[in-house]
Amino acid sequence: MGMTRRTVLAALATAVAGASAGNPALDDLAYAETSSRNRLDVHLPEGKGPFPWLLDLHGGGFRTGDKRSLPVPPQLPAQGIAVVRMNYRLSNQALWPAQEGDVLAAVAFLNRRGPDLGLMPGRMALGGRSAGAFMAVSAALTLAARDRPPRAVVDFYGPMDFGSLDADLAKLGRRLRRTPADSPRSVESLLVGYPVGQRREQATPLSPVGRLRAMRPGTPLPPLMIRHGAQDGIVPAGQAERLRTAWAAVDPRAEIDFALLPHEGHGTGGFGRAAVQEALARFLARHLSG
Template sequence: MKYAPWIVILSLLAACSQVETTPTPTVTLVPTPTPTPIPTPTFDAAKLGSGELDVTYCSPDGRAQKLDIYYPSFGGPWPVLLYVHGGSWREGDKAEGEGWRGLNEQGILVASVNYRMAAEGKFPVMIEDVQCAVRYLRAHSADYNLDPNRMAAVGASAGGHLVALLGTADDTAVWNQSEYAEQSSRVQAVITMAGLFDFTVNLPSGINSAVYYAFGKLAGDGSPEMAAASPVTYVTADDPPFLILHGDRDGVVPVAQSKILHERLTAVGVPATLVIVQNGDHSLGGANATPTQAEINEMIAAFLAEIFE
């Protein structure tokens, strides 16, 4: 399922009715364990307001992985929103991230990342790449005029799974960190849409076949591998704030997945807001889906503004 972010994906949320929102206490910024000093920028001001495509961030197994960067036209050092595309861990492309460029107007740098697909390697290669992208951006914060202590991540479906791992597993999970290992892969906020967070429970056959292809195991099989792939396994009180969105008519990923994540986070005091999109399918759209586009736009913008203030 392809997700068109920000402008287009939020248009799918337009319609009316009511929204079930489960809030938690006021969002607060969760810093990296040791805040990274902000270096003197070496950024080329000619790039203001532009995009920089196909930047190699890491080369696992000698295969270059790329990301795109979209710069605000003013200010800096900027906070960062990292977009991680979905596609069942086997398809999708960073080009979708261009749709989030509207956030440049809020003074937020947008980066969109490609990562190895399941045909190139089973999990955890996907999260290894996404974590490496975060570490790369921190290591090159002067070059991109970004603030290494203000980084958020957003993803849908498989991308939602990966950004949730960024938020909960942070630097603790034992995955390959061969490049930029001196940098932290922690983020300060996470936005998930129709994500998967607990592979220790059974999933519908359609998505479970995608899980098997990407992980070599089936969700709910009781294996330690499935527990290790689950963001809920790593939840601790120092995790960053989460904004969790899911459609109540999602026929691909059960809405229970987002409810489980929300319950685990709030149980240990992590600020987390769960938004159930009424009549929303896996893309958060559908006939009479709500909240409206404007409401979702404002929700995401306000969430990031509070995190990045």
């Protein structure tokens, strides 16, 4: 069930009253009524808003995870950027593209209610980690097709082409640490509702890389930041390479800030280090300002 108008107003009043304490937060705001998972948290920088914002999506193989697992890096509020963490329906609750629908509903809610929440409508970036990155990039492409793109997109170690995941894993020459994507039991197959390996012609076009290949060359795309672990044995770095290539093929003028972290695996500690978070903060500040 969603929050009542009285509850929402009370939460907003609490956030405004707490602004002087630094980093006030609005927790568990309902952005839609479809599921009890349709909740988000807003973390504001110190000072007087409204602020530009990053909508950040958690990972978990599309079947687990929670917004509270996402850190709020201090480098972002230090740059005057708010962080919004959201939950979405998991694949055991709804099949794709319900999850993208949740992201788009959250974007609409935040743009509509932005002034009340301390956020600047339209001054947003979409980002995520692993499965969350898949959703963030997918939603960004939908918004770009509607001529309402985010100002920036962030992909941290996300799968970007279900149809080629196993081929990219095979190139690593290692023992698999995960169920092959082609298997009916893979997190990718459970998300789309059919075995990826048996219906590759359907799975490939719904992934971001497949969607980019179907887009008209010259379509404007937002700036893109990609960080991926070179040692990732769950979502191989070839997925990041495929996204970079497909993004540049559609819009050669779009900025792509791409880096493989040489010693990192899937979501390992290096992604939280100051150098990575400072690079993220600079990237977002550059594209969310003005």
